């Protein structure tokens with residue numbers, strides 16, 4: 001499908017499925033395949049309901065969503081961070097601790113148990129609280145990236161930050177590359193956070209070491225809205241050396 005402003009604006013209005021997935025780059029092709037270009041997608045560190053609570057509530061309030069598919073996965077960087085903090089007592093930033101790690105205190109004994117059982121169950125329960133009795137189905141699938149075909153070739157990893165979009169990354173990334181000459185957003189190399197949250201962005205830039213960050217705006221209004229987030233991200237000590245750009249799919253790149 002062709003990605004356009006209209007498609008983005010209507011993404012959550014027309015969709016009957018909401019996909020909540022981890023930001024991991026290896027899931028992009030699978031999300032495109034499962035969502036078929038029509039599901040609306042929200043992504044962050046670990047497919048975390050808490051980090052995306054406001055966005056999820058807003059999408060569900062529009063009333064058309066009948067199913068939510070939660071896609072956490074094995075070999076997850078975010079869960080590695082959680083396990084490192086709670087099992088190995090590695091230091092993590094306070095904001096990352098309260099936003100992501102804390103909910104798992106005392107709930108698992110191994111990283112594998114966390115990834116394959118505890119996180120999927122935790123997110124299902126958090127979503128049930130938000131759905132609060134409405135007639136919306138929940139399915140949780142813990143993906144195994146080693147069994148997926150992420151497609152494309154491996155190159156420098158990037159981070160794309162967007163608002164919730166249609167499940168059409170192939171089209172979105174190509175469109176972004178056209179709007180921002182010289183930028184490469186590979187299907188297999190681009191992590192995706194949507195909408196922006198400071199915890200997921202921090203994990204991507206600080207823990208995963210991503211240096212190429214692109215806020216992808218479907219239009220001028222979204223591009224304006226991203227300015228404060230881009231400025232915030234650029235001011236953090238962990239993002240020194242990272243290149244942060246806003247790509248307006250309807251215009252040229254705005255350098256921050």
Ligand SMILES: [Zn+2]
Nearest residue numbers: 022024076077
């Ligand atoms: Zn992950």
